Amino acid sequence: MNPLASLGIILVLALLAGHLAKFVHVPQVTGYILAGVAVGPSFLGWISHENLASLEVFSEVALGLILFSIGSVFEVSRFREIGRRAVLITITESMLAGVIVSVGMRFAGQPWTVSMLLGAIAIETAAASTLMVMRECNSAGPFTEMLTGVIALNNICCLVCFSLAATAIDLSLRSNANTGLSYTLQESIFPLAWQLIGSAALGYLIGVVFSAWASRVNDPGETLILMAGAVLVCVGFAEWLDLSPLIASLAVGATMANLSLRSRRLFDALSRTDPPLYAIFFVIAGADLNVALLPSLGIFGAIYILGRAAGKFAGTRYAARLGGMKSGIQRLLGLAMLSQAGLAIGLVLVTEDRFPQIGPTISTIVLASVAIFELVGPLGARFALQKSGEVREQ
Amino acid sequence: MKDSVDRKYVIVLGAVALLILVGGAFLRPKKAAPQPPSPSENANLQSRIQRDYLAETASYLAQRAQLVAQHVLYDADHGSSAVVWEKPGQVLTTPGSTPALFDPPLLLRTRESGTATPAHAAEQNSTGWLIVVARTASGSVLWTPAIYGGTRQSTCANAGYNELLLNVPLDGSLSGAGAFDLDGILRGIVAPCNGTFHLISVASVARLLQAFNTPERQIRAAYGFLPSELDGAAKRLFATESGLFVTEVAQDGAAQQAGLKAGDVILSIGQRPVAQVAELANALASPAEVGRDLEVLRNSRRLSVTFPSANDAAYAGSADSTLGIRILSPSPTGETIVVEPGTPAYRSGLRTGDRVIQVGETRSRTLATLRGAFTRSGERPVLVRYLRGASERAALVEP
Numbered sequence: 001m002n003p004l005a006s007l008g009i010i011l012v013l014a015l016l017a018g019h020l021a022k023f024v025h026v027p028q029v030t031g032y033i034l035a036g037v038a039v040g041p042s043f044l045g046w047i048s049h050e051n052l053a054s055l056e057v058f059s060e061v062a063l064g065l066i067l068f069s070i071g072s073v074f075e076v077s078r079f080r081e082i083g084r085r086a087v088l089i090t091i092t093e094s095m096l097a098g099v100i101v102s103v104g105m106r107f108a109g110q111p112w113t114v115s116m117l118l119g120a121i122a123i124e125t126a127a128a129s130t131l132m133v134m135r136e137c138n139s140a141g142p143f144t145e146m147l148t149g150v151i152a153l154n155n156i157c158c159l160v161c162f163s164l165a166a167t168a169i170d171l172s173l174r175s176n177a178n179t180g181l182s183y184t185l186q187e188s189i190f191p192l193a194w195q196l197i198g199s200a201a202l203g204y205l206i207g208v209v210f211s212a213w214a215s216r217v218n219d220p221g222e223t224l225i226l227m228a229g230a231v232l233v234c235v236g237f238a239e240w241l242d243l244s245p246l247i248a249s250l251a252v253g254a255t256m257a258n259l260s261l262r263s264r265r266l267f268d269a270l271s272r273t274d275p276p277l278y279a280i281f282f283v284i285a286g287a288d289l290n291v292a293l294l295p296s297l298g299i300f301g302a303i304y305i306l307g308r309a310a311g312k313f314a315g316t317r318y319a320a321r322l323g324g325m326k327s328g329i330q331r332l333l334g335l336a337m338l339s340q341a342g343l344a345i346g347l348v349l350v351t352e353d354r355f356p357q358i359g360p361t362i363s364t365i366v367l368a369s370v371a372i373f374e375l376v377g378p379l380g381a382r383f384a385l386q387k388s389g390e391v392r393e394q
Numbered sequence: 395m396k397d398s399v400d401r402k403y404v405i406v407l408g409a410v411a412l413l414i415l416v417g418g419a420f421l422r423p424k425k426a427a428p429q430p431p432s433p434s435e436n437a438n439l440q441s442r443i444q445r446d447y448l449a450e451t452a453s454y455l456a457q458r459a460q461l462v463a464q465h466v467l468y469d470a471d472h473g474s475s476a477v478v479w480e481k482p483g484q485v486l487t488t489p490g491s492t493p494a495l496f497d498p499p500l501l502l503r504t505r506e507s508g509t510a511t512p513a514h515a516a517e518q519n520s521t522g523w524l525i526v527v528a529r530t531a532s533g534s535v536l537w538t539p540a541i542y543g544g545t546r547q548s549t550c551a552n553a554g555y556n557e558l559l560l561n562v563p564l565d566g567s568l569s570g571a572g573a574f575d576l577d578g579i580l581r582g583i584v585a586p587c588n589g590t591f592h593l594i595s596v597a598s599v600a601r602l603l604q605a606f607n608t609p610e611r612q613i614r615a616a617y618g619f620l621p622s623e624l625d626g627a628a629k630r631l632f633a634t635e636s637g638l639f640v641t642e643v644a645q646d647g648a649a650q651q652a653g654l655k656a657g658d659v660i661l662s663i664g665q666r667p668v669a670q671v672a673e674l675a676n677a678l679a680s681p682a683e684v685g686r687d688l689e690v691l692r693n694s695r696r697l698s699v700t701f702p703s704a705n706d707a708a709y710a711g712s713a714d715s716t717l718g719i720r721i722l723s724p725s726p727t728g729e730t731i732v733v734e735p736g737t738p739a740y741r742s743g744l745r746t747g748d749r750v751i752q753v754g755e756t757r758s759r760t761l762a763t764l765r766g767a768f769t770r771s772g773e774r775p776v777l778v779r780y781l782r783g784a785s786e787r788a789a790l791v792e793p
Contacts, residue, residue, distance in 0.1 A: 190421070190422065191422075194418050194422055197414055197418075198414060198415060198418045200411075201410075201411035201412070201414040201415050201418075202411070202415055204407065204408065204411045205408055205411045205412060205415065208404060208407075208408050241415070241418075241419055241422075242422060258399070259399055259404065
């Protein structure tokens, strides 16, 4: 099928799946993903791997938009309220999930390199599907606010941990190879610093420029063009400079939220027009899920899934109690953070590229687990939001 | 901009960010250029690519061969392949699968078959791929890809033709095979000629068939003998004004069964004297029941030979072949001779390898006796009977 027809089918299917999902009271995101699984190479094959590859640009833009929206949580006035506790919760749940998975893998017999990388990847919570569920539920309140903040920080935390783990593995491999230490450090640590600081710098610059421009734009159509331009420029330049489009988008969102007088209006303008893009994003994500991998999960898959879930539950609960938050947030936050997709898959690709010898092991475990988390996660998030009492169904 | 934001900080921070970006972009490790493969890897890769390419080519050729094979049949009568010619039911075949001295090398037969006619093309001088396709007795397809490099002029059974030069040897298993180009167009027929197999171009095939369609060859096809007209010296020798000299009688042909022998002179048919081969051919081809009695001069005596009708005379397993030749085991009789080109014997049709069995009145198997007979004939024309391939032939050698 040609890419345009694929795109059309994806949109129509997403609409149908969304209706169906509403009917059976599951999140639309789950409907989209299931529709994607159905038409993807795993089952019907209407959308081939070639189609998926040609539609990848939509995924990148959609992910950029999502992180851009999440970035608005870092508006100083908003973040001041949740900041300290959000950081605490993020660090606790991330570390706990990562450590449990790593230790479990090591005990189950995986080499320490694989264990560490899997632990780092396990930290990630999918920003996109969680945010979409929040939007669908039109939720607002302290729980939603905290969840948004934690997810934004969680992705940064995951990237940092993965980079550190990869650096450690690099160092151990290089020390065997007798190359100069300075060279090794530059090769190993530079990517981490570059991805974090460089991405933030790029996001900030773009944010500043577009905020200044936004104050001179009043027409809603032009506003939309401006915002789409900002996101595309950000994602495009980030990829060109080997930066993280994720963090850069987050930084653009944060910068514009803080600098622009009309930041709310800007973000609203975007959120009215991006549903087709998100629908495409999730159907593609579903089609990309390799369901055939599920039987290969085995003991390592079980450790990954259970260890990660346990870490998220226990970490959020403990940290929320420590931060003196309501018991509702304590109990529900972990459930809302089960989704896993985008960044985790991206890190698998990085692993395969950087450590080809252990890439396949990690890829099988993570991709199979992602298939489960991506289906269960939105359900958990929706349930948690409903229980928190912050859902305002339209 | 929000009022709470100090523009100075925004700008300073922006400058710092720009500095970071520019510096980082310069400092970031360049993506390693893909390592050029080592010579051994390269060779490996090259050979794999080539192998894949060749395998693809081979499978393509096999597919083409199976496609054009529908135009090729097996001719059980001659043990060779037969190619459908011009219209369904008409096949072109060769007299056999051993490269004996066949004359002519091609036979046109009718045969019940539902296969489609391959497209015929005009002579082409370009070079390219050909697929030579034959069929075996079991019905399986025998084929070989070949490259033809051009054409050359050759002669076969005294008729000129264009031979397509191939890079593969042709043998008896391919006798009668068709050579098709990659478009499925018939380019040539493999036929025995001068002791080996050659690829005769399609345009030449048509010409050869026309050349073979002479009265002499019609008679030879139907009755198994070859007449030739008498010249002045022959008329004097046989003391007759008209008549046809029998130069060849095929074994097991209708003529031999009727009692005709090489060296006979046919004086008349059905009381009508004959002086030209065409007259004899017409008389033999006429449906009349009468008039098949031949008056024949043999060793100065007049004999009568009665021919069967044309339909009954058919032999060699094909009712309608322009010429049928039976393959026989090599005759053990007669001494082989060497004939120098340009000599009277050469002019009268004798060739190196023929086995002479009679000179004048002398019948013998030994060369010495025959040489004596030659010597005795002096300056007069002398009748020579000889064996060539499957035929007994006769020639008047005039000094």
